[in-house]
Amino acid sequence: MPRVRPEPKHAVQFAAVKMRPMSTCCTDTECKSAAAPEVNLAGDRYSWLVSGMDCAACARKVENAVRQISAVKQVQVAFATEKLTVVAGSDVRQQVERAVQQAGYQLRSENSAPPPAASPLRENLPLLLLIALMALSWGLEQFNHPFGQSAFIVTTLVGLWPIARQALRLIKSGSWFAIETLMSVAAIGALFIGATAEAAMVLLLFMIGERLEGWAASRARRGVSALMALKPDTAIRLHNGERQTVPASELRPGDTIEVPAGGRLPADGRLTSPFASFDESALTGESLPVEHRQGERVPAGATSVDRLVTLDVVSKPGESAIDRILKLIEEADERRAPIERFIDKFSRIYTPVIMGVALLVAVLPPLLFAEPWLAWIYKGLALLLIGCPCALVISTPAAITSGLAAAARHGALIKGGAALEQLGSIRQVAFDKTGTLTVGKPQVVALNPQNGVSEEELLALGAAVEQGSTHPLAQAIVQEAERRQLNIPQAQGQRVLMGKGIEAHVDGRLVRLSAPDNLTDAALRAQVEQQEAHGQTVIVLQRENQLLGTLALQDTLRDDAKEAIATLRTLGVQGVILTGDNPRAAAAIAGELGLDFRAGLLPEDKVQAVRKMAQRAPLAMVGDGINDAPAMKAATLGIAMGSGTDVALETADAALTHNHLTGLGQMIRLARATHRNIRQNIAIALGLKGVFLVTTLLGITGLWLAVLADTGATVLVTANALRLLGRRDQ
Structure with a gap:
């Protein structure tokens, strides 16, 4: 059976978008792009x-x-x-x-x-040509040494041409110490000292490593791009009863579109058909179809499962759920992890230092100790290749890219490497209650009118004041009044009393909804306390400071809340509830989950609580409302529920697009696995270089093993990072 999901307060803000596949290396053809400012x-x-x-x-x-x-x-x-x-x-x-x-x-x-895309043969033609020339040179060397040496020189020059040309391009563009530069210097130096076979082998191994690295990087990028082929290029727009096939970029809010069974939505839309089931698995990771009713918002990229549907477009071009995640993925690249920034800065110093050390190794022993020149120049060239920082430089971004892609594939968006690194250090999680631990769809369960007011009048006045509000409690009151088909009067001058309630003028008289903190009637207060002890939230309605009655609402725990809290405990992460609700209602929810709680908090109180807790250990704040945004910003890491408000989602460092709390534990596991992967990659990169540095200086290994140390380490760290994409605990 399809799972029925209530309409979120705002459309899901994070989805997936297809990335374009990597092209082959560029040519000298002039680029005629039309970048729009x-x-x-x-x-x-x-x-x-x-x-x-x-x-x-x-x-x-x-x-x-x-x-x-x-x-x-x-x-x-x-x-x-x-x-x-x-x-x-x-x-x-x-x-x-x-x-x-x-x-x-x-x-x-x-x-x-x-x-x-170029054909595989054309794409790999330079490498295949170099392999053929290498085999021919080796064969000639077996039968005729002079011919063999000449063939190796030709092979080296053929392999060197594209690499040296790229090195010159990069030098002109400001990248003086690129891997292409180091390879060119090493190959030319090897030719000068007569190590022709090894010069050719260095270039062959480098090209093989480049192809393997390109394949691995392409696969890592496909881990994200597999999520992103969601928005069709064209749409069927209904205009004056006629169907028009138009580019999706021409759709505007208010347009009516038609999506056939099995078709994807080209833009965010509001369903005008009575009801329909949509497959949103590519956006949220939710495996079951989601049933939407008429008037509910459906994100771009969702697939109509079993019927033709019509929708009114509600998103502007470039602002659909899919477009927003593409923008956030781009912004995530700017938020690089501290360790990544450190490695990047380190490599800029490390590479010229290594070149200087290689030069000293080549010239000092012959000058100072009369050692043979050719032997030490050879060792200097080998050191130059060993010192190449490629594997070290990509060790961190390769792991982080794979980690972010793995998270996105399972319905969690983490905004960059910095957020991923912080997530792995989290030891405490603070939860908002309504809409986070609970479903966020409370219902009116009791009305208690006072002073001669009827239930209908009490509910209608409450709905008048709350109309237009996005708060779950407000929406519940309005929906109950609409369900009873009450005549809701017009309210004017609505004013939110931050953390305390809301008030407005109805028929010229001030009506206020607030918490029951100041009730003086002992009997009524006892009844309210009993309701709150059962997990209900009670709201007092007053008109011109006269008590008109109370409304009791109750929300239910999310199905996966207990499992999520249990998972966090196994990871050594402690949880606490921070809520503006009354202490007794909070205690009922906290008791079910076995969590500590702090209730009756204003937004500024939440911020103070978060800051105090974060001083003890890194803390994540999980919320979904506007009032949660300040606390999320104050926490080590802010995590938003995918159905939350725009403010919460923009403030957050991560978001659970599928609204499943179990995703918290999965995100933390993934972040910690990514940290381990980074440490492993750095150990591989530096460890191999250290081993081959010693063996080269001792004369045990030569040029071709030196380049193998670099390209081999690059391939190893990339392949190790790709393991994150195959994790099954997401």
Whole structure:
């Protein structure tokens, strides 16, 4: 049976969007992209899509190339989505396109189709040619040494040409110490000292490593892109009774669209059909179809399971649930983990230092101790290759990219490496109650009118004051009045009393809804306390300071709340409830879950509580409402429920798009696994280099094993990071 899910307060804000596949290396063809500027306070903002990036290090090379342009104020390349964003004080589009092309990459418009993928044969032709030449050279060497040496020289030059050309491009664009530069220097140096076979072998192993690295990076990116083929390019729009097939980008709020059975929604829409089931698994990770009723909002990318449906478009172009997650994924690249930023800075110093050390190894022993020149130059070249920081540089971003992709595949969006690193350190979780631990759909369960007011009048006045509010309790009161078909009077001058209640003028008289803190009637107060002891939330309604009665509402725990809390305990994470509800209602929920609680908190009280708790240990705040946003911001990490308000979702560092609390434990497990993976990758990268450094200086290993230490370590750390995509505990 399909699971019926109540309409969220706002549409699900996080979904998945398809990323374009990686293209082959760029050519010298001029890029004719049409990047459209967006006005930005710091300057004009331009954006393109980049083709030809094989790893996160490529993104840094593109950034370095663009930074050379004087008018550029800010540049960011999101490797996951292949998007380049530039903020500049003047129109720099042509300069940016030229700089990126000179660095060896291609740009294209965001709205343009990706270039056609090259055939496997054409894509691997340089590598296959080098393998054939290497085999031919080795064969000639067996029969005729001079011919063999000449063949190895030709093989080296053929393999060196594209690598050296790219090295020169990168030097011109500001990347002086790229791996291509180190390989070119090592290969040319090996030719000069007569190590022709090893020079050719170095280039062959490097090209094999590059292909393996590109494949691994492509697979890591597919871990995200598999979630993202959700929004169709065209839509069927109904206009004056006629069906029109139009580009999805032409849809505007108010348009009526038709989606056939098995079709995907091109934009966020409000269902006009009586009811329908939608498969939202690609957006939220929820395996069962979700049944929506007429008037409920359905996110772009959802699939109509069994029938033709009509919907009214409610999202503007570029602002659907799918578009929002694409933007958030791009922003996540800016929030790099501290360890990633450290490794990046370290590598910028490390590489020139290694080149200097390699030079000293090559010249000092012959100059100071009369050692043979060729032997020590050979060792210096090997050290140059061993010292290449590629494996170290990608050790962290490879793991983080895989971790973020694995989380997104299972309905959790983590906004960047910094948030992922913080998540792994969490030892406490503070929960809001309504809409977080509970379903967020309370119902009116009791009405207690006073002073001659009827139940209908009490409920109608409460609904008048609460109309238009997004708070779950307010919506419950309005829905109950509508269910009873009451005539709800018009309210004016509605004013929220933050953390205390709400008031408005109805028929010229001030009506207030508030907590029952100041009740003076002993009998009524005893009744309220009894209701609160059963987990009910009681609201007092007053008109011109005259008590008109109370309304009792009750919410239910989420089905997975107990399981989620138990999982957190096994991870050594303690939980506490922070709520503005009354202590007795909070105690009822906390008792079921075995949690501590603090009740009757105003938003500022929640902030103080969060700050105090965070001083003891890293703390995550989980909430869904506007009143939770300040506390989420004050916590070590803010986590929003996917059905929460825009403010909560924007403030949060992570979000559970499927609204399942069990996702908390899964996110923490994944974050900790990612941390372990990063440590393993750094150990692999540095460990292999350390071993081969010693063996090279002792004369045990040579050039081809040195390059194997670098490319092999790069492939190993990437493959190790890919294991995160296959984790089954998500």
